[in-house]
Amino acid sequence: MQFKDYYQTMGVARDATPDDIKRAYRKLARKYHPDVSKEPEAEARFKEVGEAYEVLRDPDKRAAYDQLGADWKSGQEFRPPPEWGARSAAAGPTDFSDFFEALYGRGTPGGSGERTRFNLNGEDQHARLVINLEDAWKETTQTLTLRSPEFDEQGRVTLRERTLNVRIPRGVRPGQHIRLAGQGASGIGDGKRGDLYLEIGFRQHPLYRIKDLDVYLDLPLAPWEAALGASLKLPTPDGTVELKVPPDTPAGRKLRLKGRGIPANPPGDFYAVAQIALPPASDPAATAVYRQMSEHFHAYNPRAGLGV
Amino acid sequence: MSRKDREYEAVLSGVIVEEQSALTLIEVSRACAVEVEWVVELVHEGVIEPGGGQQPDWIFPGRQLRRALTARRLQQDLGLNLAGVALALQLLDEIAELRQRLEVPDSK
Numbered sequence: 001m002q003f004k005d006y007y008q009t010m011g012v013a014r015d016a017t018p019d020d021i022k023r024a025y026r027k028l029a030r031k032y033h034p035d036v037s038k039e040p041e042a043e044a045r046f047k048e049v050g051e052a053y054e055v056l057r058d059p060d061k062r063a064a065y066d067q068l069g070a071d072w073k074s075g076q077e078f079r080p081p082p083e084w085g086a087r088s089a090a091a092g093p094t095d096f097s098d099f100f101e102a103l104y105g106r107g108t109p110g111g112s113g114e115r116t117r118f119n120l121n122g123e124d125q126h127a128r129l130v131i132n133l134e135d136a137w138k139e140t141t142q143t144l145t146l147r148s149p150e151f152d153e154q155g156r157v158t159l160r161e162r163t164l165n166v167r168i169p170r171g172v173r174p175g176q177h178i179r180l181a182g183q184g185a186s187g188i189g190d191g192k193r194g195d196l197y198l199e200i201g202f203r204q205h206p207l208y209r210i211k212d213l214d215v216y217l218d219l220p221l222a223p224w225e226a227a228l229g230a231s232l233k234l235p236t237p238d239g240t241v242e243l244k245v246p247p248d249t250p251a252g253r254k255l256r257l258k259g260r261g262i263p264a265n266p267p268g269d270f271y272a273v274a275q276i277a278l279p280p281a282s283d284p285a286a287t288a289v290y291r292q293m294s295e296h297f298h299a300y301n302p303r304a305g306l307g308v
Numbered sequence: 309m310s311r312k313d314r315e316y317e318a319v320l321s322g323v324i325v326e327e328q329s330a331l332t333l334i335e336v337s338r339a340c341a342v343e344v345e346w347v348v349e350l351v352h353e354g355v356i357e358p359g360g361g362q363q364p365d366w367i368f369p370g371r372q373l374r375r376a377l378t379a380r381r382l383q384q385d386l387g388l389n390l391a392g393v394a395l396a397l398q399l400l401d402e403i404a405e406l407r408q409r410l411e412v413p414d415s416k
Contacts, residue, residue: 167322176327180322
């Protein structure tokens with residue numbers, strides 16, 4: 001396993017005071033909090049920082065970590081000495097690295113020897129599921145892997161990896177949550193399993209933008225198509241459709257395809273936003289056409305609205 | 309067949325929380341894994357808004373659950389008090405609105 005330099009993760013010196021460490025943690029937590037941050041690796045960084053803080057905030061854990069010495073480098077191959085079992089028990093199930101677990105163990109609530117019979121409902125679990133935008137137009141099945149705490153008959157906690165296949169209903173949109181009853185953490189004794197909540201996100205799409213239930217597409221038009229009107233094909237997440245562009249369509253005009261947005265109830269709309277694309281004046285014949293236009297439209301001032 | 313294999317093959321279907329129109333106070337607090345009192349405070353701070361009469365009869369639209377969940381994560385992870393959570397959420401709303409306008413400039 002790889003050594004983790006918790007001081008480096010937190011950006012503090014090895015002799016940092018508890019106050020320094022707390023301050024560094026709060027700063028990093030605000031920066032990388034998945035609800036706040038738009039940084040690409042925010043969630044992974046947030047977990048790393050959380051793990052580092054879990055160790056450095058606790059004097060016992062920090063002392064144990066410091067005993068390893070200052071010569072280790074982050075990412076260096078690390079093999080824990082055999083006399084370390086789990087030296088001190090961490091409380092409850094963790095989602096920390098192998099390195100952390102080798103140092104501090106996974107922990108056993110209530111100690112492994114005593115057997116208390118009690119029933120407790122499992123906690124609800126939360127996860128984020130990012131899907132392709134097109135998946136909202138059809139019913140798809142997504143496969144995801146979760147690590148969730150399980151209690152065995154002795155009441156010990158282990159992290160178990162589970163793979164779930166989940167049907168994603170048509171018409172789902174970003175920010176919605178799918179609740180899967182009874183798929184959360186397991187209960188203790190006769191306690192019920194919690195529920196699993198999946199927050200849906202869409203991957204960024206090269207063509208489409210989403211606002212609420214509506215879909216936007218930039219639609220490039222040749223000058224003569226915009227001026228004369230045209231019947232053309234355009235892509236939508238649901239497949240290719242025909243669109244009639246009316247004559248004299250200016251750039252920026254939104255052409256609406258009603259009901260072609262996200263197929264919720266009621267469905268959103270699809271907007272093609274007109275853009276004017278110019279063929280290059282790259283040869284004498286093309287140049288001649290532009291010159292002819294310029295002569296014909298000599299009275300036309302596209303900047304009339306600018307007052308110059 | 310082991311238990312894991314069976315789970316792998318089954319396809320689970322869920323419900324979209326936001327399209328459920330009515331969540332009770334108990335359901336919201338359970339989904340957030342918090343005490344009912346915490347949800348009540350969230351309402352008093354104006355972070356989430358219930359419909360349907362006085363406190364025990366409060367009914368929450370599904371999308372309010374999302375706010376409540378975010379509020380809980382912010383509070384736990386960043387050590388904010390509820391007023392701080394309310395401010396953070398309000399600013400996050402504004403950023404989301406601005407970002408969307410940046411991406412879809414003509415969607416106002």
